[in-house]
Amino acid sequence: MCDQATAKQILDTIHELMDEGKMFTAFDVTKLVRNGGHQVRHHEVRTEVHRLFDNDVMDSQYDRVQHTFNSNGSPVTAFVFMRDSDDVLDYDPDLFGNQQLAPPQPGMLKTPSQGILPANPTVAQPPTAPQTDPTDARGRLCVSNSLTRKLGWSPGDYVVIARLPKMGGISMKLQRMSCSKAIGTTYQIDKDGNVRIGQAAMKSFGFVTSKGVSFVIDRANILVSPK
Numbered sequence: 001m002c003d004q005a006t007a008k009q010i011l012d013t014i015h016e017l018m019d020e021g022k023m024f025t026a027f028d029v030t031k032l033v034r035n036g037g038h039q040v041r042h043h044e045v046r047t048e049v050h051r052l053f054d055n056d057v058m059d060s061q062y063d064r065v066q067h068t069f070n071s072n073g074s075p076v077t078a079f080v081f082m083r084d085s086d087d088v089l090d091y092d093p094d095l096f097g098n099q100q101l102a103p104p105q106p107g108m109l110k111t112p113s114q115g116i117l118p119a120n121p122t123v124a125q126p127p128t129a130p131q132t133d134p135t136d137a138r139g140r141l142c143v144s145n146s147l148t149r150k151l152g153w154s155p156g157d158y159v160v161i162a163r164l165p166k167m168g169g170i171s172m173k174l175q176r177m178s179c180s181k182a183i184g185t186t187y188q189i190d191k192d193g194n195v196r197i198g199q200a201a202m203k204s205f206g207f208v209t210s211k212g213v214s215f216v217i218d219r220a221n222i223l224v225s226p227k
Contacts, residue, residue: 002040002044002048005038006038006040007048009033010045010048010049011052011057014049014052014058017029017032017081018059018061022095023081023082023086023090023091024081025078025079025081025091025093026046026049026050026078026079027042027045027078028095029049030042030045031096033045035096035097050064050079053081058081062082063081063082063084063138063140063199063201065079065080065082065198066079066080066186066187067079067080067088067185067186068185068186071093071094076093082200083200084203085200085203086200086204087204088201088204089204134215136196138198139199140196140198141197141202141207142194142195142196143174143194143196143197143222144194145192145193147215147217147222148194148195148222149193150217151176151220154193155189155190155192155193156189157176157177157188157189158176158188159176159177159187159188159195160174160175160177160185160186161173161174161185161187161197161205162175163206171205171207171224171225171226172206172223172224172225173218173221173222173224174195174221174222174223175220176220185201207226212227213226214226214227
């Protein structure tokens with residue numbers, strides 16, 4: 001756990017990033033805090049950053065999207081903090097310097113206590129199918145467990161989102177992956193069996209709003225399209 005001075009520096013750094021409208025990860029915050037003269041372990045910064053988000057300390061315009069990108073030639077999966085108007089594909093992991101962060105070990109992203117995944121969610125439970133308003137209290141699209149269970153998907157599984165041609169109105173596909181290291185935007189199925197997709201991610205896939213969407217099971221995938 002970081003000390004009070006470091007916690008304040010982390011909070012001040014996040015506020016500066018949000019004031020400038022920057023996309024960032026917890027490791028970006030670590031780099032900036034270190035550049036400010038604080039000797040701090042990344043896992044301590046990461047835990048504090050996600051704690052601030054979970055407690056709604058961050059600007060309400062910011063969302064948290066899990067994304068896999070290349071850094072120093074290796075795939076790295078992390079949560080990108082971004083505004084609804086941002087495109088996660090525009091995130092630059094070297095914007096604040098190219099300090100190296102070792103790629104996560106197998107299973108690392110599945111441990112909430114490490115501060116990588118959301119802990120103690122307080123959002124409302126999604127409605128059961130048929131979904132007339134498939135959004136939760138934070139405005140995220142909620143793909144309900146009534147769909148994931150039909151495909152045999154389980155809490156803790158990872159899904160990757162792929163953009164599809166807008167043929168027939170289909171815009172997005174959710175596909176289960178065997179691990180969290182797929183290149184693309186990945187999400188972990190929560191403890192209740194739901195997949196929650198933030199507004200920023202939805203907009204990056206061409207959705208104007210998370211409301212008014214339809215779900216179709218196609219073989220082993222879930223297709224999402226505007227109604």
